[in-house]
Amino acid sequence: MTTTRFAPSPTGYIHVGNLRTALMNYLIARKAGGIFILRIDDTDPERSKEEYVDAIKQDLEWLGLNWDRVERQSERLDRYAEAADKLREIGRFYEAFETPTELDLKRKKQLNMGKPPVYDRAALNLPDAEKEALRAERGNGVWRFKLNHERIEWTDGILGDISIDAASVSDPVLIRGDGQVLYTIASVVDDTEMGVTDVVRGSDHVTNTATQIQIIDALGGQCPNFAHHSLLTGPQGEALSKRLGTLALRDLREQGVQxxxxxxxxxxxxxxxxxxxxxxxxxxxxxxDLSRFGAAPTKFDVQDLFPLTAKHLQSLTLSEVSDAVADAGVPPELAEPFWAMARKNITTLADLKGWWELCQDGAEPLIDDEDRDFVSEAMALLPEGPFDGETWGDWTKAVKEVTGRKGKGLFMPLRKALTGMERGPEMATLLPLLQVIRARN
Structure with missing residues (x-):
């Protein structure tokens, strides 16, 4: 059965970049009638917060991305320990003790020599006595997976055929010196044991995928189908990574995005x-259709969400927005005509409040000098309320007969006098809702 997963770290709020990954995996599972797993990557006890776990769930529920089950990596540490033991037994796991400073010096030396900055596997040659001495001096070392130096190949669901020389990649650290299990091995164990068949993630994971394929093979697992989507950029092609914190899903929700x-x-x-x-x-x-996606960086402009939101709101019935209409202050008896008037003239539901304030309090008339006499004459012909759906047509017909004005020269000055705006809802639907008309005064 097709099984996918979304594995966020609860160290912050999820953003549009995370959503892209979650949505693709969700759609693959649902299209195949399969399983979608929400897997919380909370192996970092210092940075993982329960409030973010709750927030991730709330954001996914808001979007309707419902999961079939939840898994937490912090509850599976014994499984990762067993996998680590197996790697040690087969000679694919070794302890290394270099400090960050020492590693940085090695990288710089390799670069100066024109070599790729790949870990030199110096730890493999350490005698046991020296390892004991280093542990006593520095504490436990990190545990690295020993890659087989061969080409790692797979057919990517988006990028096509991929081939990476493992010799050009450093042996990955899978367990830190403090014992924290890192994503690379935890994900492999989880994907294998949970029967994950398809993994879609960002193209920045391509090298990581290569190493994971070897780890899966070493542990005797079945490789899922991997696909790597392009990374998002800003609308001008600029890096979006620094702005992702301002593109959290809850921030977009707060801005009224549907x-x-x-x-x-x-x-x-x-x-x-x-x-x-x-x-x-x-x-x-x-x-x-995953095959329709390309490898080129993808431009994302948050402003593109608002025309789509406006179009979506136009399709909704009153029952679907009744809470928002009530929150704007509209009394129940006027909710239906108010929504009929406002629905095509809002970008987000927050705009409803402004339209109700116009209805309730009126607007400052906008009258051009050349239209003052005309507006004054027209307002004298406006009947006393209450108004209905026929009032606007009857009134403008009467004004036309008296003044001779027609077309835009007739309608625009009256709209501006009543609403203070040059454009907006159909006046036939708005006029019956206007409780104060300042242009009379």
């Missing part, structure tokens, strides 16, 4: 298909 707008954009961004607003998750699942 879930289907965000999902519709992220499900197509970087693919050869145009971005189209989808009505629901079923449409997203049906239209998703």
């Amino acid at each position: 879930p289907m707008a965000l999902l519709s954009l992220m499900a197509r961004l970087g693919s050869s298909d145009p971005v189209e607003l989808r009505a629901d998750m079923a449409e997203l699942v049906d239209g998703f």
Whole structure:
């Protein structure tokens, strides 16, 4: 059965970059009728916070990315320890004691000699007595996986055929000196034992994937299908990594972005298909095709979310936005006509409050000098309320007959006088809701 996973670290709020990974894995699982696992990568006890675990779940629930089960890596440390023991037994795991400063000096020396900055495996030649002395002096060392120096090859679901020379890659550290298990081995053990069949992640993980393929093979596991999506950039192609903290999903939610707008954009961004607003998750699942995505860096502009949000809101019924309409202060008896008036004239639900304030308090008239006499004459013809759906048409017809004005010269000055704006909702739907008309005074 197709099984995918999303494995965030609970060290902060998830952002649009994380969402891209989560969504692709989710859509693959749902399209195949498979399993989507939420796996919390909380092996770092210092940085992992329970509040972020809760926040991750809340953000995914807001988007409708429902998981089939939750796994926590902090509850599987015994499984990682067993895998580490197996690697030691087969001679693929060794302890190294270099300090960060020593490693940096080695890298600089290699670069100066025109060599790739790859760990030189000096620790492999340490006699046991020297290892004991280093432990006594520095504490436990890190544990590195010994790569077989051969080409590592796989067919990537997005990038195509990949071939990496393992000799050009440092033996990866899998366990730190303080005993913390790192992602590289924890993910391998989890993917193997949880039957993960497909893994989609960022292209910055390509080298990591190469090392993991060898670790999976060493542990006797089955390699999943790997795919690496392009990384997001800003709208001008600038690096987005430094801005991701300001693109947290909860921040976008606070700005009024609607879930289907965000999902519709992220499900197509970087693919050869145009971005189209989808009505629901079923449409997203049906239209998703991983093979349509490319390797080029993908431009993301947060402003693209707002036209999609506006279009999505236009499709909603009153029952779907009733809480937001009530929060704007609209009384229940006016909710239906108010939503009919406002729905095509908002970008986010927060804009509803402004339209209700206009209805309730009126607007400062916007009257051009050449239109003052005309507006004054027209306002004298406006009947006393209450108004209905026919009032605007009847009134402007009467004004036309008296003044001879027609078209834009008739309608625009009246709109500006009543609303203080040059554009907005159909006046036939807005006029019945105006409780104060300042242009009368």
